[in-house]
Amino acid sequence: MSRGRSPMEARPATAALRALGLTVFTLWSLFPIYWLVQMGFKKPLDQNSIPPKWIFEPVLDAYRQAFTDAPMRALLLNSLQVAVLATAIALVVGLLAAYALVHLRTHQARDYEFWVLSTRMAPPVAVALPFYLVYQHTDLLDTLWGLALMHVVIVIGVVTWILIETFDGVPRELLEAAQMDGCSHWGAFRRVMAPLAVPGLVGAGVLSFLLSWNEFFFALILTSNHTTAPVGLFNFVGFQSVNLGALAAAATVLLIPAFVIVLVFQKFLVRGLTMGAVKG
Helix, strand or coil: CCCCHHHHHHHHHHHHHHHHHHHHHHHHHHHHHHHHHCCCCCCCHHHHCCCCCCCCCCHHHHHHHHHCCHHEEEEEEEEHHHHHHHHHHHHHHHHHHHHHHHHHCCCCCHHHHHHHHHHCCCEEEEHHHHHHHHHHHHCCCCCCCHHHHHHHHHHHHHHHHHHHHHHHHHCCCHHHHHCCCCHHHHHHHHHHHHCHHHHHHHHHHHHHHHHHHHHHHHHHHHHHCCCCHHHHHHEEEEECCCHHHHHHHHHHHHHHHHHHHHCCCCCHHHHHHHHHCCCC
């Protein structure tokens, strides 16, 4: 009579299947990035070859073209300025709003929290025309300041919600202890609560920066001369042809800052986005 496999015997097989699944998923996820990067190093003849050439002589012609035929350097600088400005404003406003919603409770606090989250529910195309008309009458159209304020509207809901969960995960006894020592709400926030919320603040800041850095729709609608790098990629898309090499090279450069930021702040990002997930 055959005996069933023991848990110790089944464990290596389970681990092997898990490793195989993770390997397949990783390769599936990274293949588009690999395809994009290698396309930027190919010659024009190799870019359109069928079947694709996996072994080729790498050249930098596409990168030179991307930074000479299109003002990618200026567009990347515009994207950086807008993303940093939008992230800074969203973090300040979101931090104060989250603290108020968690520790200065009112009967409408839950309604306010849902309203903050609901700002992400409306499709951008539904509010594009009203914002365009407002910007047109306030001289904010085609300005980096105006685009940064638009990006604040886009990211403020996510930032505030993450920080609400962050403050929910901080024991309320710390706030009460600070107030018993004579701190006002502002003093307790500045000296106790804000330092404890740094991981969530960093996580929210990274996510806010990435959302602003990659935003395309409102940058296309609200800017023309002072636009950003995602919109600038359309310089390589013509009516009858697409410059695949320059497009891939510019898109690769656009990916580098996001990759570096996630790599540097990875621990803060994971910790910040999971604060408040487990309570008790």
